[in-house]
Amino acid sequence: MDRIQKQTRPVFPFTAIVGQEEMKLALILNVIDPKIGGVMIMGDRGTGKSTTIRAIADLLPEIEVVTDDMFNSHVSDYDLMSDFVKQQIENQVNVSTQFIKVPMVDLPLGATEDRLCGTIDIEKALNEGIKTFEAGLLAKANRGILYVDEVNLLDDHLVDILLDSAASGWNTVEREGISVRHPARFVLVGSGNPEEGELRPQLLDRFGMHAEIRTVRDPSLRVKIVEQRAKFDQDPYLCIEEFKGNQKDLKDNIIVAQKNLENVVIDYDLKVKISQICGLLNVDGLRGDIVTNRAAKAFAAYQNKDEVEIDDIKKVITLCLRHRLRKDPLETIDSGTKVDQTVNEILN
Structure with missing residues (x-):
């Protein structure tokens, strides 16, 4: 080959x-x-x-785009197509597509x-x-x-x-x-x-x-990372072949999660708890609440679930909030740790 x-x-x-x-x-x-x-x-x-x-x-996975279109236009989703492609579709012109x-x-x-x-x-x-x-x-x-x-x-x-x-x-x-x-x-x-x-x-x-x-401090883990990289540099195609199965499984999981996302629901009480955490942490604006709700749903879909659970929120909320906290120069604890402490108080 x-x-x-x-x-x-x-x-x-x-x-x-x-x-x-x-x-x-x-x-x-x-x-x-x-x-x-x-x-x-x-x-x-x-x-x-x-x-x-x-x-x-x-x-x-590859995406289907309109051929020779500079904007990678979608063939059916109006939000993802250029005005020129919209005109062609409205005029019932046959549009050719390709996968990229x-x-x-x-x-x-x-x-x-x-x-x-x-x-x-x-x-x-x-x-x-x-x-x-x-x-x-x-x-x-x-x-x-x-x-x-x-x-x-x-x-x-x-x-x-x-x-x-x-x-x-x-x-x-x-x-x-x-x-x-x-x-x-x-x-x-x-x-x-x-x-x-x-x-x-x-x-x-x-x-x-x-x-x-952060830089990995565990010596055995560092050795593993170095060996993995050396193996790839020596023969990239052999390394790609070795992980082909894992790659396919993860790709399939992502495709299923993308399809299931719109069916995932989050209970009203959990939404209240998310907003309560944002309020206690003095998060300005509502972006923190919105993003945490979205991320929790995406994580639930990734776990192949139809409903968000407390553990899903715990998994994503620090990622969504740590950068929204007001910086206090006298604060002795990390913003991520502060989020974790508040989450444990409210969600346990």
């Missing part, structure tokens, strides 16, 4: 990643329900942040607003009367994952645009009275090293989840 044909650029298998369960769970839940609002991953250097994010994108891997788009630190949002060719519009749109990274990321490494070093203005698009699912570009609007529904994943500075609280609050990862 020709190994090159199997895969052009081998990606480390998601199920081969040792440890970092918090980060892996946050990514899986955002894939099941992108409306959770993305995940911010803060941790030490060399802890596998980028490797894990690329691995989840590689794991996901879930887009994984990297936003470089030096990116400009035009590179991110796209730009309109004004000269062509004025001279020829043709509205030509040069697609940006937000267009390419539609229905995929947009990854920003070192998001805490990115210009605040660009972070704002990113978060607005992630929340609304749309990107609008306006130049000289010409306007183009296109779908931009993606899972926003940011990563960074806390030593290089934190994001502003109002920007941090708009990420659905916040995973903290």
